[in-house]
Amino acid sequence: MPILPPSLDDRRFDDLVEDLIARIPAHTPEWTNPRLGDPGRTLIELFAWMGDALLYRANLIPERQRLVFLKLLGMGLKPALPARGIVSLSFAQETELGGHTLAPLGQLKAAVPFETLAETTVLPISAEAYIKRRLSSAELAKKSDVLHGLSRIHNISGSLKGYETTPVFAGGRAEPAGFDVFGKSADRALWIALFAPKAPKPEDQPATNIAAKAAMGGGDTGLPALLSVGIVPTIKAPTLFEQVSAPTSVPVMWEMTTRGRTERETDYLTLGVDGSTDTSKGLAVAGTLRLQLPDESLIWAPSNDVGVNPRAGVGDVPPRLDDAERASRLVGWLRLRPKTGENVTHLSLSWLGINAVEIDQRVTVSGRVLGSSTGAADQVFQLPLPSVDRDSLVIQVEEAGRGYQNWYRVDDLAAISGDVNVAREAPAYELDAEAGTVRFGDGVRGRVPEREMRVRLAVGRFGGGRAGNLPAGSIAELTARRIDGRAAPAIKVNQPLSLGGGEDAETLAIAEKRIPAMMRHRDRAVTEEDYRRLSFEAPAIDVGRVEVMPRFKPRDRRFNVPGVVSVMALPAATLAPAPNPRPDRPFIERLHAHLSARTPLATELYVIGCEYVPLGLSVAVTLREGFARDKVLLEVREALRRLLWPLAPGGLDQKGWPLGRAIRSRELEVEVSRVAGVDELRGLNLFQKHNDDWQKLPAIAADGAQILSLQPWQLPELLSVIAVDGPSAPTDLRALPNPFADDHAVAVPVVPELC
Template sequence: MPLLPPSLDDRRFDDLVEELIARIPAHTPEWTHPRQGDPGRTLIELFAWLGDTLLYRANLVPERQRLVFLKLLGMGLQPALPARGIVGLAFARDTELAAHKLQPRALLKAAVPFETLAETTVLPITGEAYIKRALPPAQLAQRSDLLQGLARIHRISGALKAYQTTPVFAQGRAVPDGVDVFAQSVDRALWIALLAPPARQADQQGEVNTAVRSALGGGDAALPPLLSVGVVPAVRPAGPFDEVTAATPVPVLWEMTTRGTGDFDTSYITLPVQGGTDTSGGLARAGTLRLQLPDERAIWAPSNDVGENPHAGVGDAPPRLDDPARAARLVAWLRLRPQPGQQVQQLPLAWIGINAVEIDQRNTLAGRVLGASNGAADQQFALPLGSVDATSLQIEVEAPGRGYQPWSRVDDLAAIHADPQVARDATAYELDVEAGTVRLGDGLRGKVPEAGMRVRLAQGRFGGGRAGNLPPLALAELTGTTVAGQTAPPIRVLQPLPLAGGEDAETLAVAERRIPARLRHRDRAVTEDDYRALALEAPSIDVGRIEVLPRFKPRDRRFHVPGVVSVLALPAAPLAPAPNPRPDRPFIERLHAHLSVRTPLATELYVIGCDYVALGLSVAVLVRDGHARDQVLLGVREALRRLLWPLAPGGLDGSGWPLGRAVRSRELEVEVSRVPGVDELRGLRLFQRQGDDWQLLPAIAADGAQQLVLSAWQLPELLSVIAIEGASAPTDLRALPNPFADASAVAVPVVPELC
């Protein structure tokens, strides 16, 4: 019998009215018709309303007890988590030719508030990325005459290594699948053209370029400004048994073009990365870095005009731009290449841009008085908003004759210090992050402010939720303040990638479901259920399925290894056609970080993805009269896809196909037979992937039954399914011919009315 919280009294307003009316004959038999609107009926309804209100408050007692129990366990509700991302900035007006250094917490206009996380310098330039892509052999053969002419112009003897200047991340757009800027280029380098704003008149472009170089070099300032670069590596799906290791920095050099010994010789200045500003971990993850620019006298770009510069685009020189308008605005080239002696062959990027800054979905509030102390113990003060960032919160309390003094946050006032005197005088407070409340001490465990002393929010950041997971190009404008305290000029925002990571605050019902698991595992992973419960609580990731494989070592594909625990995790995803959901590396890293601090010291923990086995199906059915053929065949395909889906509502029990369970044709036939409109199943065949082709699985019984055998760490992935109305299932999975096509069909050319 389930244990359900009792309802102390389940009567409601209507029940009380009916009960009171039923008592009328026993107490006042002369009142024979209690109609609506009678004074007596009105009094009955009034007392019923008062009784309903009292019963409602009485029934809140069990809920209050559960809330108190949550607090005793230290299980406050989880706060909302903010969405995060990287954006590029640019001045809204082309006439702005100065550099502006913005303070952190600049506000981005959106449906929910976003702020920049760090100081950034907006420079009056735009960046366009290019690579030197090698020409394919076919184009080399077609352009042999042109290449010979270029060899004479550039005075190159022998065969040319021809390349084509190819833009990447055109117009600042991201490429989610990534572009390998090293492997796809002939010089293993990425070039970023730094372009000045277009001048109003073509003959004024030189003056604009000079002003921009002065802004990049700092002008009369002691130090040139920093160039903020945003980098987003391409995230590939994690392999089934990829191990989680620390992000490995990519050994690269950042260089800028400068004038060489001759008029057209190009040299390069190495730009150091400012210490403490690289949040990308050396291009290992999405983040920003800041490069120290040289003096404006060293900033230079070679001419693109071949008639003027015979070395344009030749050898180690920057790629040549064929667009005269862009070439006229070129101020300098920024080059990213591997460090000498380092065997860096690949660098897949999803986006790279300049004037970049990281943002998150929070709003900063400061200088708010929360209330005044009444001198009592255990005082609570409400913050302006809930879901506060605990690391940014600064609380100050007035002290007589000393003004506002900072107080520190502790996890538990009851465990401040072992010395009673130290605990009594400790200026500390507890924080409920989700509710946004601050609790002070009681005089024994934490100091109590004197009566009349005010409590102030010096600074705090608030916000978060799924509403911040915005698609690309959702942000357009930024409002900020310079470090000098002036309002920054209008700035537009380039958001190439979606913002992710936002999670809503935990509800009471969800928190109550965590109580049994918390009492069992006590925030320590020991049993399989502990690992599963803790994995589902991991923040900033949406976990769809967890499987625990005790004593399984993924690299060796071997069970019964003492001290090893493997956690197979899949991200949440809706039921959809192939491919099946796969965790990416950030997903694996976050889950591993969440579990690793909760496992015993002797445990060797692995967080892995799933090893999918490709499966193909062909089905032949007889459609029942009165049912649409296409709708029935679609229903057959969807039923098979749902049955083999690894997440809910898939599988035999609605929780996903069981891990390691073989796929049997007889079970699939039962599922097809249940589809409305299927009169008879005429055949079903299973296929397994062999290279680029499908191979029919052999029969395991005389009746033709088939089976796809899976290992204990594998799941099926339905990549192809063909459902037809016919006498037998197709024996291959190639596309079926159109039954309405005619072999004698011929295309007739259309003659235009005007030539």
């Protein structure tokens, strides 16, 4: 039987009223009519209401005991996690021609609070990315005469490599599927054109360009500006059983064009990357980096006018821009290319932009007095908001003659130190991040703040939740201050990609469900069930299914390997047509990091996805009278999809199709027969993909039964299913004949007569 918290007294208001009325004859026999509205009956109901309230409070004692039990286990509720992302900034007024370095924690206008995470410099320039796209064989053949003429014009004696200037991430938009900026280019380089703002009058454009260059070079400050660049590498699902490790940096270099020996020659300056602020880890993950720009006197771009510069776009120079308006605003070029000697042939990016900054879903509170100490032990102070970021929290306590002093956070006041004297005088506090409370010691385990001394929140960041997972284009404005404290000009925000990673705070009901698992594994992965339960507790990912395969080495497809544990995990998803859910690289990296910190030292841990085997089905049924044909056939297809779905409610036990279980046609036929409206099953065929074509599986018995065998690490993926109302199941999935066509006649169009 289930273990439920007992109710100390299960009587309610009505029970108390009936009990009191039943006692009237024994105590006041002269009161013979206790009807509704009678003053005595009103007093009875009043006391019953008060008694019901007292019983409700008494019944909360088991609930309180459970909360105390959670605290004894050290199982505080998990705080909310913030959504994160990258945005690019620009001045709202194009007349703004100065560079402004913004302080972190600027506030963005959105449905929920967001703030910038780091210092960033907004320059009065915009950027557009281009590649020199290689021409295809067909294009080369078509333009052979043109290329031959160009080789004579430019006096090129060697081979000619034609290209087409192609914009990438046009209009600041992202390419979620990714774009290989090195693999698709003729010179393995990404070119970023830097443009000054458009001047009110064409004749003022040269002066505007000079002002933009001055802002880039630092102007009269003598300190060149830092250009903030946002990078989002394309996130793809890892190959089957690929060993996912920490992302490695890409060996690339950033360069800027400068004037060569003559007006027609282009040289390049190598730009340094501020390593302390490179959150992209060398273009390995989504993040920002800051490039150290040269002095404005060195910033230069070659002319795109072939009348002035006949070799514009020829050779190892930036691509030629044929748009006269853009060319008039061009102030410089950035080039991203592999380092010399490094064999980097591909770089897939989803987005790149300048004036970029990372943001997250939090709000900063500072300088807030939480209260005054009473001098008692175990004092608890409430922070202004729940779900606090532990790393950003700074708590200060006032001390006589010294002012506010920083105290430090510990996970458990009872475990500060084994030395009694050290523990007694430790200026420490304990934090409940989800509830937003801080607790001080009792004089034995942690110092007690002196009486009437104030406790202050120096700084802390709060927030998070699924509400912050906003789609692209949800944020448009930023309110920020410069590093000198003055207000920054009005700033526009371009949000090219959706924000993700936000999770709601853990509820008490969910935390209570973790009690049995915590008692079993104590946050250590030893048994298969430990790995499974810990996987579902991984932060910032939504795990839908976990299978633990002990002693299985994925890359070798080999079992019985001592010391190896493989965890197959799939992200949560709703039942839908193909494709089936697949884990991407961040999903596997986060789950691996969560589990590896909890596995024994000698365990060789792998976190993998599953291998899907393509499957096609065709089924023929006859229908019962009174049922709609299209609806029944749709339900037949959905029943088969639901049965073969890898997550709940799929599978035979509604927990997903079992890993490695063979697909038997007879089991599928039973599922089809259960669909309401199916009168008779006329046939069912299984198909397997072979060289991009479907092949019917052979029968294994005289009655035509089929089976698709799977390896222990495989699951089926239903890519095609055809259900028909007819005498037999189709034997070809590529095309379904039109039932209304006439096999004995040829359709011929007739031209109508016109008056």
